[in-house]
Amino acid sequence: MAHDPFAWTEEAAREREGSGLVRALRPRPEHSDVLDLASNDYLGLARRPSVTEAAADAALRWGAGATGSRLVTGSTALHAELERELAAHCGFEAALVFSSGYAANLAALTALTARGSLLLSDAGNHASIVDGCRLSRAQTSVVPHADPEAVGKALDAYGGGRALLVTDAVFSVDGDAAPLRMLADVCRTRGAALLVDEAHGLGVLGPGGRGALHAAGLADAGGRLPGGVVATVTLSKSLGSQGGAVLGPAAVIEHLVNTARTFIFDTGLAPAAAGAALAALRCLRAEPHLAERAREVARTLHTALTAAGLQAVRPEAAVVSVRAPSPHAAAAWAAGCRRAGLAVGCFRPPSVPDGISRIRLTARADLTDGELGRAVRTIVETAPEH
Secondary structure: OOOOOOOHHHHHHHHHHHHOOOOOOOOOOOOOOOEEEOOOOOOOOOOOHHHHHHHHHHHHHHOOOOOOEOOOOOOOHHHHHHHHHHHHHHOOOEEEEEOOHHHHHHHHHHHOOOOOOEEEEEOOOOHHHHHHHHHOOOEEEEEOOOOHHHHHHHHHHHOOOOEEEEEEOEOOOOOOEOOHHHHHHHHHHHOOEEEEEOOOOOOOOOHHHOOHHHHOOOOOOOOOOOOOEEEEEEOOOOOOOOOEEEEEOHHHHHHHHHHOHHHHOOEOOOHHHHHHHHHHHHHHHHOOHHHHHHHHHHHHHHHHHHHOOOOEOOOOOOEEEEEOOOHHHHHHHHHHHHHOOEEEEEEOOOOOOOOOOEEEEEOOOOOOHHHHHHHHHHHHHHOOOO
């Protein structure tokens, strides 16, 4: 009998089972009575009629797919319109849309560094940033979480030359925000560039949901951000669609068009996703209170859960993290919530850098007070014993 070259996967599966780290796909139905606190639809726009109608209209006008890379046939007037409005809303000169936020981070990190340059990455950064650092040819150093002093020391030790600091604006595990003003000051005084992933900041933080950079007070009186700062965003969270973008000075965006491999060699974002994201962005601009409502919901969840004796991390945006005693307990807790009609996220190693398992809640702007009360009761009643 021929040797099975993938026999090792069975042992890997047994190890995952023993550690409580098994993951499985769970297709969601078209319609459901389950209360959703698991998705990243922070503003509740993914199913808003104006957004879904814009997606359908874009598909009818431009076709089901982009048909090619952005540099061949994959760019449309819709992509250019989205880029202009994204850049203007977030206070940058220009923007470049990618097929995902993951691809946007890979592009920025690999195209804005080079062999011999220094790349500093926060210890709590998202996997897409970690992978971008691995793919870059720069000298990469992981700095302690949210520690401007450590960043300054690392830059001082480097002694000059091209340097880039990359950090999440809001960290996806605990929902804490990076100290962007202090980090920006450290980078500015040492001539380093700052790259900020606004995946969980856009639509939630800053005036009108303009993002964490604006919330940190880094924009000037005209709403423009300094030239040494670049941001990445995703279109799949607050904007309820799919895709990502890099925003920054026009010269940086032109450089990415010519050098970023995940832009040059990837099929462009589907027109339907671009149309939906543009419609959602216009909803946010017309209803800036949505950002504050998402933060209010997060604060309400945190207050109620901590009052009930649970270990919930104080949210700085729309992510509410509640710690569990073990990976098995976290999985059982999430399953118990689902059986009770509530969907919550379940974060276990290796998704959590500190090894502590959690359930994670999405504070959506469209949740009613009644739904919040129901969610809190369900989480408390299904909580594991410590």
